[in-house]
Amino acid sequence: MRPGLLLGTMLLLCGSTAEANIYAYTDSSGVVHLTNVPGGNDRYRMVMRTPKMAVAMARADFNQVARAHYQALIRAAASRYGVSPALVNAVISAESGYNAGAVSPKGAVGLMQLIPATADRFGVANSFSPADNINGGTAYLAHLLRVFSGDLKLAVAAYNAGSKAVIQAGYHIPPFAETQAYVPRVLAYYRQYLNSGGKAGGLNPQAVAQAAPQLIQVSNP
Template identity: 75%
Template sequence: MKILCSLLLLLVCLCVNAAQANIYAYTDSHGVVHLTNVPAGNHQYHMVMRTLKMPVAAARADFNRVAKQQYQSLIRSAASRYGVSPALVNAVISAESGYNAGAVSPKGAIGLMQLIPATAARFGVANAFSPAENINGGTAYLAYLLRKFSGDLRLAIAAYNAGSNAVIQAGYHIPPFAETQAYVPRVLAYYQHYLNGTAPEQITAVTTVTSPLPAPTPASSSLQLIQVSSP
């Protein structure tokens, strides 16, 4: 059973960016389990795992372009210090404040990475309006969340928005809050663009993704099949 679960997880990873990543299986007369995301009309396959689709909502951020460039050295420094991708830090700042160091949310979140006072204090931020301190504290918080959720980017981003307890109480899934459900794909969209070396001032495309992490498009959409001897 553990082997089959591992193979299902592997196949989900292979199926990233597929239009339909549900997993299908059948066991042949030799006891070999066949797994695929593309049953291609073969009636022997039956669905064994449904992969949730996440809508990527249309998002707009009006960036302060001068400030955005000005903060890149601070972002790279903090990212290197805490072992976090600069693309992820930029993605969070893009979604949170649009590079406005003076931003304050109705809930009291402050600065570039929108730190609430308790989080700022926890990560040693004395002045959340200071770009250097805010980026350092926000990046340290992201690194903490990535460790807490074993590198699961989606859960770490969800926890950044809704808090760790909300993610845990949701069974280690994205909490069912409208804000968080929109926030996660928005940050992932920015993250993918920064990974690709682009820096969109406006994200307008509405699409659907099935992958838990941004990933390169597979070279081929042909049948992906795993075979293993059934226990």
């Protein structure tokens, strides 16, 4: 594992403006496993005590190599479904921080954090595949934009809470704390990507951190 990628992964494991110790072990195949919740697994040893920092900053800085690597897939899917690449990048930034292996406690998977039902609905065979995940997530975004007549806020809210919740809220952002925080966070990323000419590498992490700090969800070890 390269030092830059190792640091990016460690940052991803940090809690919002809180300290989090990082634990690691190397398996018999030479794969390095990292976690901030060793859960009593005696194979893990603490390798880093992280400083306090804004999680949105950590998320924005995570694995810039991966972010650049996925741009061709993002542009292709965005063109296929008529969605702005800046919006796809914004959702990926908020959902997974460009971590294709991300799994949430609720079972959402991959770059765009697709739940199994959504993955099945949009023909995603493997949610851990960046190409499949981006294609399915972008198709879902295009569908939501059609459902809500191009209203970006409502489409983003529905991506997080579901279309039914938005409709039941009278076509407003549902009164869920997670969704109320999620929508401005995605829109902050979206504005940043638009201002950088659609290039994900042009993101200003400080501006996003100030706009909408949040917790990062990580999978259990």
